[in-house]
Amino acid sequence: MSAVPAVPPPASAETQTEAEPDGLRLLLTPPLARTGWQVVPARVVAMCVVELQKLRHDRSELYTRAIQPALWLLIFGETFTRLRAIPTGNVPYLDYLAPGIIAQSAMFIAIFYGIQIIWERDSGVLTKLLVTPTPRAALVMGKAFASGVKAVIQAVVVIVIAALLGVALTWNPLRLLGVAAAVVLGSAFFSCLSVTIAGIVLTRDRLMGIGQAITMPLFFASNALYPVALMPGWLKAISTINPLSYQVDALRGLLLGTSDHLGRDFGVLVLAAALAIAAASSLLGRLAR
Template identity: 55%
Template sequence: MTQQEPGVLLNGWVRTKATRKHNFISAISELVFKTFAIAELEIRKLRHDPTDLAVRAVQPALWLLIFGQVFSKIRAIPTGGNLPYLDFMTAGILAQSVLFVAIFTGGMTLIWERDLGIVHKFLASPTPRVAMVLGKAVACGVRCLSQVFIIYGLALLLGVKLNLHPLAIIKVLLIVLMGASCFCIFSLIIGCLVKTRERMTGIGQLLTMPLFFASNAIYPISLMPNWLKFISHINPLTYEVDALRGTMLLNGTSLYGFGLDCTVLLLTLIILTLICGKLYPRVAM
């Protein structure tokens, strides 16, 4: 009876060790697959309450129809160049709409799922925590895409000169997806910490308006005092608005450039995802 050589299976096949490259590709593919699986579950919720998309469109419509029309008439806020104020603020109102939807969707949904016991089931599964976070962020981004078409429709009715080139529209959709994902994960982080719907609602209302007004959404950064300029430069919403203003408007310009705006949003998304992935298990405690 001969002794079997080490490293050889009973069927005679040689045992091969998985390479690091193979393991890395498998991990990435699994992360992507489970992220989209979570996103698909979240998007299905829209079938139960599709009116939520229409309700979310009321606030940006009021901003454009009332605030934008009034300030366009009095010309109180300079925009630089020959860009009309209504054109200037259209990109900011789109970013504001995305911000509000993301903040009040992420954390509130997480706490609601915790109360129903859904989060506990996900945490007991082998799904990576990062995939859970990114899945919800992607779903929120898809939800916010409806705001793009609503704002575009209102802007065209009001005479805003939009850039309707297909590439420009694709860039706008990309920026909206990234911006919504960033603020959705930010909301998830808050939801992991506060754990109650009442606190989440209060903190969400407390954060949305400062984030909005400490950006270049409705007035240029040059009009801000120095302390507010500093906050604006570290506010991700500023870069989202800048990218939208330079892309969706026919005569729009970008202060930082589309590449830098995307880089800032992407880095913010990665950092917030890693933080939220670490905090996610706290929801079930």
């Protein structure tokens, strides 16, 4: 009889692990899941990418949203520059107006952002997001800074229009980065304010009505169109607590070099955005119910 070949004993788990290539080991071993606040940067980036994809598929939104600021600069700005009815010192009125129109355009985009949250609630998307381990504040921040992406693109359009009209704007890259930061912070505040209102009223119709009711008062109770010194006392008090005033002041200081309060302006914008994010996060669960 022929001898039966000996069967080698099975390799131990440690031997198999050592024999496996590093790449195969990575495929078989799942990475550690991100938990808690580790997902915040990823969520913010993901939301911003989604907004950019929307704009890539539908560029008409950029063109239609550029009409209103162009009309403000072409009609209102050019007319009052010729009339010299609003004293703005050594700065031409059109130059003075341009940063205010940038802030106005960003606010008009962000203030109705709560409608998207309500649509996601109605379609079931919001409920799916809330059952993930992502913190609610991270979801709100993702939405807030995604609205800032649209606002920055809108700001670029307004700056180009203003430059074509002869507005003396700075082209310093660091100052332009500061402009983008101010626009994003202002948009974060107003979009979270919109989400907060959505969490209170719960319906799109009510949100539309309230949004339309507060946009123009916020705009006219700021220094976007005229200096604070020209306002009556009661309007000055409102302008002092209006975040839009600090955003306009920051944009004016960065683009025209007319403000020495950039630290104060950005401090107020950061505080306002943080408070708005906290308020929207607390009401996000109520919106999903």
